[in-house]
Amino acid sequence: MTYVFDTTSIRSLQHFYPSVFKTIWDGLDGLVQQQNLISTREVWNELGRQNVSADVLAWAKQNKQIFTTPNAAELQFVAQIFQIQHFQSLIGEQQRLKGMPVADPFVIACAKIKGGTVVTEEQLKPNAAKIPNVCAHFNVPCIDLEKFMQQQGWAF
Secondary structure (H helix, E strand, C coil): CCEEECHHHHHHHHHCCCCCCHHHHHHHHHHHHCCCEEEEHHHHHHHHHCCCCHHHHHHHHHCHHHEECCCHHHHHHHHHHHCCHHHHHHCCHHHHHHCCCCCHHHHHHHHHHHCCEEECCCCCCCCCCCHHHHHHHCCCCEECHHHHHHHHCCCC
16 A cells, blocks of 8 residues: 655654654655655655654655655646635645645645555545545545554554
């Protein structure tokens, strides 16, 4: 199974200190080596603009190959997402005005095209334009970090 990580889930890893939760980090590294944990270039760009722990930034830099550039099929799917007017609000006004990176549609498209599962800390909210809502609309599996760890069989 391929997991496509959103910025929120990568950022949440900072709560799992590598010196204490070595099993998590070893497990993540194993999934990266198996090419079962990926993300997108836009997540990389978002991480660079956010307050993220040194441990998470170091891990991201060591695994920069997981942050893929969208292929043509993914870009076409992003366009399909934005054909739905309600989902156009995935890009906030400030993000548009300031030219800030927006990873959400690319994460969803990556998972859809590559047959993966989105991992995000966003929650499904009625009538919202959030990752879980878009995933539900397009039948893309979507879980949070806790469910991801459960699926890996990780327990501490």
